[in-house]
Amino acid sequence: MQVPAQYQGREQSYLKHRVLEEYLLAWGHKLGSLAQRRRVRLCYVDVFAGPWQAKDAALADTSIAIGLDALEAAATTWRDKGYPIDVDAYFVEKDPLAFASLDRFINGHTGLVRTQAFPGEFGKHVDTIRRFLGSDPGFIFVDPTGWKGAAMRFIAPLLADSRQRDVLVNVMFDHINRFKDDPRQFLRDQMREFFGLEDRDMPAALGEEELFALYRRQLKAQCGVEYAADLAIPHPTVERTKFRLVVGGNSPAVLEVFRDAERKVIGAEAASVREQAALRAKEERTGQLTLLAAPPATDSRYESLHARAVAQAPRDVLAQLVAEKSIAFRKLWPGLLEAHHITRTGLGRLIWKMYKKGEIRILNLKPGERSVKDEHELSVAGH
Ligand SMILES: C[S@@+](CC[C@H](N)C(=O)[O-])C[C@H]1O[C@@H](n2cnc3c(N)ncnc32)[C@H](O)[C@@H]1O
Known part of the structure; x- marks a missing residue:
């Protein structure tokens, strides 16, 4: 790009x-x-x-x-x-x-x-x-x-x-x-x-x-x-x-659209944009042409915010589930997307991993379902 x-x-x-x-x-x-x-x-x-x-x-x-x-x-x-x-x-x-x-x-x-x-x-x-x-x-x-x-x-x-x-x-x-x-x-x-x-x-x-x-x-x-x-x-x-x-x-859709745009632009595209800017600045400084190296897939600044989200969101999920008996994914994700630099899809994946590790239960999971859906009721395992 x-x-x-x-x-x-x-x-x-x-x-x-x-x-x-x-x-x-x-x-x-x-x-x-x-x-x-x-x-x-x-x-x-x-x-x-x-x-x-x-x-x-x-x-x-x-x-x-x-x-x-x-x-x-x-x-x-x-x-x-x-x-x-x-x-x-x-x-x-x-x-x-x-x-x-x-x-x-x-x-x-x-x-x-x-x-x-x-x-x-x-x-x-x-x-x-x-x-x-x-x-x-x-x-x-x-x-x-x-x-x-x-x-x-x-x-x-x-x-x-x-x-x-x-x-x-x-x-x-x-x-x-x-x-x-x-x-x-x-x-x-x-x-x-x-x-x-x-x-x-x-x-x-x-x-x-x-x-x-x-x-x-x-x-x-x-x-x-x-x-x-x-x-x-x-x-x-x-x-x-x-x-x-x-x-x-x-509307919660505001957050979903915003975090998707963030991942695409500030995560992926910014990596290449900043690589090109750094190269241009170096050329201006040194007067020498440099070849563009392949930029990382994700910009480092977004990556660190996203990594923090991946570390903290599961803790927030557990804290909310402990506070309430059960909670639908639909009710859970907007607050988490507000606070963390993560997409709804990414959060769904994290929650699915928590389910697979036995940390949470999905009360109304139907046979054959392989991902978290809005209507799924989540609760803490053992509660
Ligand atoms: C950052 S620039 C806008 C850039 C534009 N949105 C873009 O992305 O291409 C801010 C503009 O607001 C104008 N401006 C400054 N104070 C204003 C005010 N109180 N009301 C309306 N326009 C104002 C400035 O003249 C300038 O053109």
């Missing part, structure tokens, strides 16, 4: 766009399936739209084009199956030059998706966009340059009128990490707004995990979503997190 040339030097944006694309394709496909029963309208909202740092004249390296293409694909699939869906896409951009380019792009866009762009700050358009969304399903993408203008109180109203709304927030860890403990009052206020802390101040000196646990907790509390999870986009050439994407929503 070759990283498109437009993303050289900002491979983190490529990974972000790949997650967005994977998530939206699955989202459009899943929610579009409702059209088999009734007319469906899906809404896509990109509130920090850009274009930003685009190098491609046709904006192919922006969330605007990537979002629209994924929505067009979903709309086309359902139309071709005989179940047309309505898709509306709303964009907001504050910078006048970027807005002019956005506006030109969507005016030139032809296809099934209807588009509308709003100039100015996201916060100023919340009420209008909320009205446009009505009570239809929606996906809200929040991708600020830092943290300014992305207050949680602006996001909450866009999730309020339907349980079928997902949000994806890009939390710029490397910027936030530098300023989160800065004592200047305006920064304290901005952090509070971003984390939805109202009149409480940010707790001091939070580590990366604690910071994101706080953001996820706040997203659930302030925006009323049942589930929230995150994935870490690595720095292309350095062993640290560049930013994290946090997803929120009310």
Whole structure:
């Protein structure tokens, strides 16, 4: 897999766009399936739209084009199956030059998706966009340059009128990490707004995990979503997190789709993306061409998070099963996917291994069944 040339030097944006694309394709496909029963309208909202740092004249390296293409694909699939869906896409951009380019792009866009762009700050358009969304399903993408203008109180109203709304927030860890403990009052206020802390101040000196646990907790509390999870986009050439994407929503499917996208993009594709970035950086440093070695199958940073999940999830499963007499897999997996970097399929495999080792029982396992299913009732062996 070759990283498109437009993303050289900002491979983190490529990974972000790949997650967005994977998530939206699955989202459009899943929610579009409702059209088999009734007319469906899906809404896509990109509130920090850009274009930003685009190098491609046709904006192919922006969330605007990537979002629209994924929505067009979903709309086309359902139309071709005989179940047309309505898709509306709303964009907001504050910078006048970027807005002019956005506006030109969507005016030139032809296809099934209807588009509308709003100039100015996201916060100023919340009420209008909320009205446009009505009570239809929606996906809200929040991708600020830092943290300014992305207050949680602006996001909450866009999730309020339907349980079928997902949000994806890009939390710029490397910027936030530098300023989160800065004592200047305006920064304290901005952090509070971003984390939805109202009149409480940010707790001091939070580590990366604690910071994101706080953001996820706040997203659930302030925006009323049942589930929230995150994935870490690595720095292309350095062993640290560049930013994290946090997803929120009310259906367990949100977590399943998100963890699948994480495994595919942050696990598999990132290995090759980072190998190419490291090679390019070395060539720039030494002036010598180097041959690309075969990258590992999984990126090392995802691998370590996944390994931690594989070690901890069985303990969490046992703890829950001890606390309750029996629990259906359907009820068990969403909480585990929220907390751990593992897919639903991967977790199912772990639980099957626990069953084979005699650590747990599957009370309603039918003869011939070889994997854990949603309806399976699990309990601790010996209980
Ligand atoms: C990180 S960039 C977005 C990148 C884009 N989502 C992508 O992936 O291609 C953030 C954009 O938000 C714009 N912006 C900054 N503050 C804003 C605000 N309060 N409301 C709306 N847009 C804002 C910036 O001008 C910039 O274009």
